[in-house]
Amino acid sequence: MKRREFIKGSAITGFSLAIPSLLLGQSGMYSAKTNRKVYRVLTADRVNVGTLPVMRAFAGNHMDYVSPFVLFDEFGPVNITPGQDALRVNAHPHAGVIPTTYFLKGSGHHKDSLDYDIQVTEGEYMMFSSGRGAIHMEESGFKLKEKGGSLHGFQVWLNMPAQHKYADPTTSVFRKKHIPTIIQKDFTAKVVLGELFGYKSDVQTYTPTFYYYIKLNKQTRLDIPVEATHNAFAYCVSGKVELEEQHELSPNQLALYKRDANNINLYSEEGAELFLLGGQPLNEPVFAYGPFVMNNENQIRQCYADYQAGKMGDPAKVN
DSSP, X not given: OOXXXXXXXXXXXXXXXXXXXXXXSOOSOOOOTTBOOEEEEEEOEEEEETTEEEEEEEESOOHHHHTTEEEEEEEEEEEEOTTOOOOEEEEEEEBSEEEEEEEEXXXXXXXXXXXXXXXXXXXXEEEEEOTTOEEEEEEEOHHHHHHOEEEEEEEEEEEOOGGGTTSOOEEEEEOGGGSOEEEOSSEEEEEEESEETTEEOSOOOSXXXXXXXXXXXXXXXXXXXXXXXXXXXXXXXXXXXXXXXGEEEOTTEEEEEOSSOSEEEEEESSOEEEEEEEEOOOOSOOEEETTEEXXXXXXXXXXXXXXXXXXXXXXXXXX
């Protein structure tokens, strides 16, 4: 694939608003001044990235509510039969951003211009910290090709602060032992980033950030503490989740929260799975063009020139 073709076909766009669903009758929640209010509910759009179908909740928009994140994609669940060609995103560049991948099911294969060639599997988390620029390829893993199975995961881009935009690129994989699991009677949670109820992830980030995968059992109410000045958003994977003021979140919907309160309240009557993410807003300009996320237009132009000049690596050697 030619460099120019990729750049033109990779703008990060796509989302739609949802009319909030309000519960009728008895609620499993209660209101308090310390509880966060929902600002807006979004419904993810179905798009294709390479040969991989994804649900895209946001991409380069709503930065006042999602920073330090800039993109949220759910890929799958999709069934792969033994011997089937890998679902694949061909070699492409990034700069100024950290694409991260977390697998609920199945496995993935990552190869990059930093000479990493990695298999990542269920419950593991990968960070491709692109800095001044690097190239990677992503596809479903070898295990799925050999044995088949379900592929289901999330790619979420974490923005890099301005002072780190030109850092040397790095690739990191965090195995299950690095991601604490909280097991309680009414819920379980994976602490991918940040700290929750005394359980702290081993993954380091440039700024305070949290990323939780939560399973609620039936008739469970859960209060999640957050910093009042930090952003937060919730994405429903399965089931239904009741939020503050009787808003209801269904699969493939994302709730953006207002700031200035330090509790996020969740309730599920029948059980649900969801992600809760957020952190300290960067409060910096964001200029995104395809896979490049920088602070001004000149930096974007320089990224493009560096990629064309081969300074980020050779796509042919990564594919």
